Amino acid sequence: MKITYLRKLKICTVNISQYTSEFKKNWYLAAPVILGMLGHTFVGFIDNIMVGQLGTAELAAVSLGNSFMFVAMSIGIGFSTAITPLVAEADAAENTTLVKSSYKHGLILCTVLGILLFLVLFFSKPILHYMQQPEEVVALTLPYLDLVAFSLIPLIIFQGIKQFSDGLSLTKYPMYATLWANIVNIFFNYVLIFGKLGFPEMGIVGAAYGTLISRIVMVAYLWFILRKNNRSRKYLKNIKIFVVESAMFQKIINLGSLTAMQMFFEVAIFTTAVWLSGLLGKNPQAANQIALNLASMTFMVAIGFSVAAMIRVGNQKGLQNFVELRRITFSILFLGLIMASIFAIFFFIFHQSLPKVYVDFKDAVNFQDNLEVVSIASKLLLVAAIFQISDSAQVMILGALRGLQDVKIPTLITFISYWIVGFPISYFLGKEAVLGSFGIWLGLLAGLTTASILLFIRFNSLTLKLIAKKNELT
Known part of the structure; x- marks a missing residue:
């Protein structure tokens, strides 16, 4: 009986080690992406803390303005994500021409999309007056939105270059660019606010x-450093x-448009939360912004693992090794x-x-407002704590599916999860x-919970079919 127990223990150890053995490589790819994405979120974090010192109306205005930005960003960033699996697959197959083509066409499309998104936001500002948001918040939001909307152009261009860099597994360079951008943002925030x-x-x-100046710096730095790097320079x-x-x-548009829709459906539900909070008043809207900003920072870690999954799955797809692809994906899920x-x-x-960091309790004029904001935000963080698991799982599985260039069914799943299930409840x-x-x-x-379950079922079913199909051919 003791021997049987030891055998079972050994088998269990072997099974776990086949996933934990990949942790180092997964972390090597994900860590720079995580730091880079945290850098993006840190820009918002710094904005929120500094603006929060001005009052709850100003904090709510930033929240309302950024809600429009997040929707536009989700489309731009989601679209650019199509570049990574194409570059990763071509790189694994050592197809230099295809890597260059994916980068060039992707960057052209990202530039055009960035300009179009700016124009859409700029001309959609009058909508703010019809959304039943607090008037003092709307008045503060309008001039803020003009400049932040324009910053979409360098941001989406940066994303195109970043996705190319990620596809080559050079994930540290976008991180460096974002860190420099944060330094610039903090300086100009301080002196200009x-x-x-x-x-x-x-x-x-x-x-x-x-925000605008820091995003221009990001593009310039990343372009410069990739031109100097031996591996990326040739492309x-x-x-x-x-x-x-x-x-x-057409290939990038087919992949990118559906990926953008996936991100849009998720970001839009969070944006709707901002607007629904605005119907409750400026304090609930400010509290929502605090909880959302904090939850966004932890979500960036999951995004990092999602990118690692996209890169590694894309590589394995190029090698047609679907058994290894599943093992690697599960190892990323385990760590994430x-x-x-x-x-x-x-x-x-x-x-x-945590919410107390965002407000100034020494401000006697806004003391009661700040107290209410912290109270509401603290309750929202309890919900955020619960959905850490499902939110992380759904984005990591989406990364793996994007690496497989499977986008149609996941797009439908995200729509059902967020808008058929999530929105009515909200x-x-x-x-x-x-x-x-x-x-x-x-x-x-x-x-988020519905999405994580349905996306896992999709990934599991699809990869098992790919393995069975390859076995039939061999």
Whole structure:
């Protein structure tokens, strides 16, 4: 009986080790992406903290303005994501021509999309007056949105270059670019929001200028460093911009448009949470912004593992090794869920103290408002703690599916999860007479949980079919 137990223990150890043995490589790819994505979120974190010192109306204005930005960003970033699996697959197959073509056509499309998204946001500003949001918040949002919308152009261009770099497994360079951008953003936020070092005091418009300048710096730095790198330089030389292939454009558009829709469906449900919170008042909207900003930072870790899954799955797809592809994906899921569990515990323990970082309790004028904002935000963080697991799982599985270039069914799954399941719950439970802000976030939890379950079923079914099909051919 003792021998049987030892054998079982040995088999269990072997089974676990086949996944944990990949942790180092997964982390090597994911860590720079995580730091880079945290850098993006940190820009918002710094904006929120500095703007929060001005008052809850200003914080709510940033939240409302960024809600429009997040929708536009989801489309741009989602579209650019199509570049990574194409580059990763071509790189594994050592197809230099295809790598260059994927980069060139992807970057052209990202540039055009960035300009179009800016124009859409710029001309859609009047909608703010018809959304039943607090008037003082709308008045502050309009000038802020002008500049932040324009920053979409360099941001989406940066994403195109970043996705190319990620596809070559050069994930550290976008991280460096983002870190530099953060330094620039913090400096300009400080001097322009509060009027330091001889600069004019511009309030939340100063935060918008800081965001715009930092995003221009990101593009310039990443382009420069990739031109100097030995591995990426060969793909950036002798690119004929005006010689294009409609077939490659079509391939990127087919992948990118559906990937963008996936991200849009998820980001839009969180954006709707901002708008529904605005119907409850400026304080619930400010509280929603605090909880969303904190949850976004932990979500960036899952995004990092999602990119690692996309790269490694793309490589294995190029090699047609689907058994290894499944093993690698499960190893990434294993590591990512461990991290998500740690964040969940962190939010549970510190849900009351974390929101206090965003407000100034020494401000006697806004003391009662700040007290209400912290109270609401602390309850929302309890929901955020619970959905750490499902949110992380769904985005990592989506990364693997994108690496497989499987986008149609996942797009349908995300729509069903967030808009057939999640939104109705947020809408009905989020009314002031029911659960208010807490009810809105229960809808988010329901949508994310549904998505994680359905996407896992899709990945498991698809990869088993690919393995069976290859076995039949051999």
